[in-house]
Amino acid sequence: MTPQTILIIILGISIISYLFDQLLDYLNLKAQRKDIPSEIASFYDKEKYSKSLDYYSAQAKFSFITSGLGFIASLAMLALGGFGWVDQLLRPHFSNDIILALVFFGVVMIISDILTLPFQLYSTFIIEERFGFNKTTGKTFILDKIKGYLLGGIIGGLLLSLMIYFVQKIGPDFWIWFALIASAFVLMMNMFYTSLILPLFNKLTPLQEGELKTAIEAFASKISFPLDNIFVIDGSKRSSKANAFFSGIGKKKKIVLYDTLITNHTTDELVAVLAHEVGHFKKKHIVMSMIIGVVQIFFILFVLSLMITNENLSLALGGSQQAIHLNLVAFGILFTPISAITGLLMSILSRRNEFEADAYASETYDGNALSNALKKLSVDSLSNLYPHPAYVFFHYSHPPLLQRLHALKIMTTRNL
Ligand SMILES: [Zn+2]
8 A cells, every 4th residue: 555545544534533423422412401310300409410411511512622623633743744754853863763762752742742731721620620520739730740751651661662672673473472561561550550550649548447347348248258458549639529449350459449439428338339349350340351451452463563564654644764653653543443343342341241240239239229329429420311322332331320220220129
């Protein structure tokens, strides 16, 4: 394929995926309704509900503008050979390919972060603030940025250097070796995320003795599942939105509860949320998603290996010669149709897993308590009660609230 043909394909993919996303957003916005579903009417007051509709339309308008501007900027970069221009500007100053690639991505990412900074600030400090979610201070925001840069620079930089080194030393078979390392890295991240990465951004404290801990221990012994590494995270530092998750595998496994979750829920509801998370373990969802993740790494790198040294990809982006970093940018776009399909399959699987975990919580603990927790979580985060089915199909990793409540209701009545 000539560089011109490749560029046309790249532009075509960018335009189609942008238009498709806009269409889904539009359908989703049009699906909004003013009435409150009877299942959760008692959890909302009218005012709060109309606030949630305002929140949703404020977010939609904002994302329409940011994605539009982002689309125009990236299309211009691609069509005018902007990436190739950056490469030609840097190339004379660096004789080493690895350093050139590191500087290239560093420059591109810092410039794009600076350009999107006003939007990040507006989203956090204006929109989230207006609806009462934002708890992030200016200091936390800046520190998060610095830590994010350092972490991204170290981890991303190491992986990128290693990949280029492998391409140069091993040739076309580099992908097998790099996939092995990347898989090992992902597994390590899974194991040590809560002990190494999370403490950089949040404070984790062991759950205090008390009613909640006693209730959790009682549940744990009932299902004979060890639940002793329970931590509370200061999520309230950034946002009033609540969450809970499991992290790690084997003995390193930890349960993390947001302080915001604990303040807003009863003990029964909290144990029900934990029971849902245990459900993901017992139904092998965690192991499955790790295996799928590793298979995906191998697949992505195999496809990448077919393109990584093709000079025409670099030329398509305006480069003067073959450069691995330019080919990585081109690959990032050329791969979007495939990643859209795998992403869709993952979402379908994930939604199925959520139903299974809900069912587990209902069978082993209390479906009604889980329903109440889900209702509260949905009300507190002003989540969309009427998402468009097409939007759900492509984007939702969790089933919409009403579907989950419906499934739980069927289960709890059957259990009686
Ligand atoms: Zn879940």
